Amino acid sequence: MSTSRVAISLTGATGYIGGSVLTRLLHHPSAATFDITVFVRSAEKAKLLEEKFGVKAVVGTHADSDKLEAFAEQSHVIFSCADSDNLPAIQAILRGLRKRHTATGDVPILIHTSGSGTVCDMAGGMFISETIYSDMNVDQIKSIPPTAPHRALDLAIVDADTQGYARTYIVLPSAIYGIASGPLVDAGISNPFSIPIPVVVRIAFARGEMGMVGAGKNSWSNVHIDDLTELYIRIFDGATKDKESIGHGWEGFYFGENDEHQSLELCKTIAQVLAELGLGGSGEPTTYITGELTKYVGSEDISHFLGANSRCRADRGRSIGWKPSRTLEDLLKGIKPEVEALWKKQLQDGA
Template sequence: MPIPQYPLSVLLTGATGFVGGTALSAFLERPDYLAGNVRLTVLVRGEARAAVLREKIGVEVLVADLADVDVVRAAAREADVILHTANADHPPSARAMLEGLKERYEKTGVQSVFIHSSGTGALTDNAKGQFASEKIYQDEDCTDIRAIPTSYVHRETDNMIMQASIDGYVRGYVVMPPLIYGRGTGLFSRTSVQIPALIRAALKLRQSIHVGPGLPLWNGVHVQDLVRLYFVLLDDALSRTPKAPTGSDCFYFCATDTYQWRELAGEIGRRLHAKGAIPTAEPRTLQPEEVQMALGEWSDFAYGSNSRSVAGKALSIGWTPAHPVGGTGLFDSIEAEYEAVLEEGADEKPKVHNDETDRAVGA
């Protein structure tokens, strides 16, 4: 099956976000981009940010919202590669992209590459902080992933990309990061969601907190290591003999760190107390009347569930995270995350899941 050849036309969504901004800065450092072999277009909502990107970076900017599906479809028709980091739960835009790529394939016979940033929120349970699950998902065999209902968070878009890959008009890859930590390198948002939210909650409540007893287990990955995986997949897809599975096995985990929510709360408490930011190092349980103010209505889902996965295929195709599997990168990032929270404002509301996620979770 023919695959795209240089020069490449690349469409990047989410370039003003935490992950997408970091991906954009990584793109700008790639030899193929520096050599003029990549034409990079970024999809951006809002002319103000688009103007900044044009002025400071010089990339081609398409100003549109994901809901502008006709614009999105037309942009996809021109793309050899799509890196979609803007929203894991916006099926209309994903559908429009795939429709554009299908039209492109029918005209050229060339499979475009579609790398989609999803998440292990799709693996979560309803533990509400009460227990640690024994269930650990792996991606060498994606049967358990495919069995997760389409109605659950991320799954509708994930399954669209899987089906398009099975149909053969794209080489699709669904990357499922866990909690993402570390500082981003984009021009705009440089912080993620969960650790900054927990730090802000600790500052507001004067004590680090966890949901319920804090027993569930999650994983983490540094944003730079996540972006590194995108490019491992891209380079493999563009090679003469791609080895990274797509189709029904298009799902990729990238966990490096494992933590218990209570353990994370303890680390946040210890490190913030050492800085004099809170009066005690000991964490405590978040009280029901504090939920809305401290973490928002998604506290059970985002901070009290189990979501356990193992990076399998990514490592086998050459992904080498700078923060090694089994390391302490997540805990070691807390001080930098704290400084970022102070820069952004300790009273900022937590970045919670958007309305599309609200619709998708349903439970």
């Protein structure tokens, strides 16, 4: 990387993924050369980020598309870590990057967060699929239907790369686990909890026992948050140091994966922990009945993800030197402390 300052922007700084990526950027060996600007909803957190962490902050929501566009326009590198499904937001970011390219000739770098939910099937918890997606298999990646989750954004992003006004990298985390830690979490700025495990644990708190979709035979790949954060940094380093050294555009899909779990094994472990802690149930998960998920999370849609196979291999990340170390064993070992932390938070929040 040259010694000139690098304009880096990030959305989702107050979130689980974005907060973890920002934390890692603040500790990057070249951090002194970064000019980091974040886009956040909370004016209070923006102030804390500026005063305690020396980053600039723009206060806005994704609905402020002009603001988001201007935010993107001033970025040589932008990490999009807030939302894998908000198409107008990514369109605003892409408009900003195109404007920058037109005005300056720079080809800005977009590192966007999608998800392996894009390859979910309709198993409904009833079978394990033999299909495993590899991010090195470009034809397989191209075969994902345009109607798949996250896909509309991913296609718009690849199109920007094909048109040549941005270089694009899409990270597709599988089920992320682990409680995020670090100064942004300690300062109350970023969310320490992921989505997949906390969601089903909170539903279990409400329903009095652990649930699952169908027979829990489906399988999800998984990745620890600290390993995943390293993948973003690997991509960032590759994209900024030697731009042709790593794949972008259609060759720029990077699954975040190290190992996988069958839903039944995960749900049983959670059920056993809940029983052991006296938080409900007999130690065995029971199948959700129709209407239950609507009662607890407002819709049945989540059952599509919970009951799906989402099996992938992070071959591309490994090919650029990413070395994730946590495995299924770490995921299962982390269930008890995570259930305890979620229960403590629920009591604190008075829910």
